[in-house]
Amino acid sequence: MIKLSRRSFLNGLAGTTAAAALMSVPNVPALGAVSKVTSIIAKPGTTGLFGADGNMTDVWAYGGEVPGPVLRVKQGETLKVDLQNELPQKTTIHWHGLRIKNEMDGVPFLTQKPVGIGQRFTYDFNIQDAGTYWYHPHVNTSEQVGRGLHGALIVEEQDPVQVDREVVWVLDDWRIQKDGAIAPFGGLHDAAHAGRYGNVVTINGKTGTPFKVRSGERIRLRLINAANARIFGLEFEGHEPWRIAIDGHPVTPAKTGTGPIVIAPGGRIDLVIDMTAKAGETFKIRDRYHNRFAYTLALIAYSDQKPIRSKPLEAPKKMAANPVPFPQLGSAERHEMIFQGGAMGGLRGATYKGKEMGLRELARMGMVWAVNGEVIPPIEEDDIGKPMVSLKKGSSHILRWRNDTAFAHPIHMHGHSFHLISRNGTKLFAPLIMDTVLIAPKEYVDVAFVADNPGDWALHCHILEHAKSGMMGFVRVG
Ligand SMILES: [Cu+2]
Known part of the structure; x- marks a missing residue:
């Protein structure tokens, strides 16, 4: 048996259309090659937004947990999700930001019938773009998303930016009553003004969790704004994050500078943060989009461990673009x-x-x-x-x-x-x-x-x- 090296394999194909096709799209993996299959139950649950000692809050959530499970696939894979609806009302799932076939987009009446109480629907689609995405219902959306139905969908690049570890943050904003319950939905005031702003802001469904880091490490932080209405403007005290992707799509890495990092509802931003401070130090992450109402979202807490490296790393490299066609502007x-x-x-x-x-x-x-x-x-x-x-x-x-x-x-x-x-x-x-x-x-x-x-x-x-x-x-x- 003759083993072909990659080069001789490609040379052997030279001149054929297969080779031409292979060579023209080097970054796009074979479509539909692998499937990831999972099931999700949308159902009522109870969560402690304020930790174990605080009031408990009744929610609607994927798997009963807020946020729902992080779905992870590789670029080019097919994702199959069997949705089971155990909510007290109809629902769907929309895959925010993914360019998929219409009948899987999850918009009631426009792309599918809503999934009835006790019913199932299988979403099945190929994913062509890498990056940070999310999923949420598109039925009675203000209430269903506002009660906790949302989760991160991560599509891994073939050649991701090199980091020590990766962290996903689903940012959310809740309007919570004194008894811990979610305040009623509806009302024209929210609709006619800035939308349903809340009074409790969470990271991955919790308040007050410090962001534990180690001196010297490089972290990819995937930020997803799942709030109904709150626009975030984040500031990382003492740190200079690099912005490496917006709405999942890679950008040339650049330091975010002195202005806040703005993420509107639905939006995502990927950051690379070098943890350049000393062991044991703490810093604030503040949201100052509304300057008069600025608050501390979380603390960055450095462990006492010695630095993971002695020299700072070079700037992160730009990742390969997703295959989004660029329009003909002249004749558009x-x-x-x-x-x-x-x-x-x-x-x-x-x-x-x-x-x-x-x-x-x-x-x-x-x-x-x-x-x-x-x-x-x-x-x-x-x-x-x-x-x-x-x-x-x-x-x-x-x-x-x-x-x-x-x-x-x-x-x-x-x-x-x-x-x-x-x-x-x-x-x-x-x-x-x-x-x-x-x-x-x-x-x-x-x-x-x-x-x-x-x-x-x-x-x-x-x-x-x-x-x-x-x-x-x-x-x-x-
Ligand atoms: Cu609006």
Whole structure:
């Protein structure tokens, strides 16, 4: 038997189409090669957000635990998840940020029937992009996510950044009553303002857990904002983190500098942090997105162990890009979506289901936001409504998202990752690949993408109370 070295194997194939295909996409593994199979039960549970001694909180959670299990797959693998619904209401799972086939996207009526009480549904899809993602329901989303249904989904790179260890933080924000119970959901005030801000912020479902580190170690910290509405702006006292990925997609590693690291609901940021301080020291991690309400999220606590290395490491290397196509900007079709309404937004009225209505009348129906002068009706079983735009499969598009309201909105698009190419007309030096972009009041952004994934794809604000009250529509690709 003759053993072929890799080189002679490739040489042997030279000139064939197989070799050409193999050579042209060196970073993309064979699709569908391996499956990871798991099952998840969505069910009520009880958790101690404040540690063992504090009040207990009844939650809805994957496996009864907050957050749900960390799902880990390798880039190119197929993930199969058997969802069993033991909640007191219908549900689905949406795989936030993953570009998967439409029927697995988990949006009720748009991509699948909701999974009934006591029913099962098997999600089964191939994963082409590496990075930090997450999963959560898309039915009664404000309440289901707000009660604890969410978990991290980590897609490992073929060639990850080299670190000593990796840490996943699911950030969440809860509105908790004195008795430890979750406060009731709903109400127009949250919907018309900044969304459901809470009074208890957790990391992986707990408050007050120190971030234990050892001097000299290099840590990859994967941050996921699973809060309904809270925008985080993190500051790591005494440390200089590198930002290495945004919404799962690698960026050229750069120190985050003096400003806070901003993560809006739905968003993810991967950091590499060198633990450069001395054994036994402690530092604060603060959230100062809302400067007047800044607070300490956690403490970095150095162990007494001697440093893991004596010399600082070199800058982390940029990881390989995911295979997201870049659109043809010159010939791209342009579309504008102007987000309007909410408190202090100056919107007097809008069209709802073909009828001109005043804002007060709309508010009585729970609708307070509009896009281009129209309130988007909720997507319902018997009427999914009209797409915001219809895009020909394979064509290039630039969407201008203009925030004409008094609040910031993280706008999220399903089924595609887009390239953020400019803010307020100023081109980004290097476009960022994202699936959720935070748009400040009165700001506009241009995002560009190739409409290559056929189907109806939700497009909405990830402040879940905004999505519920008019900031959710869909785009049609086909
Ligand atoms: Cu919003």
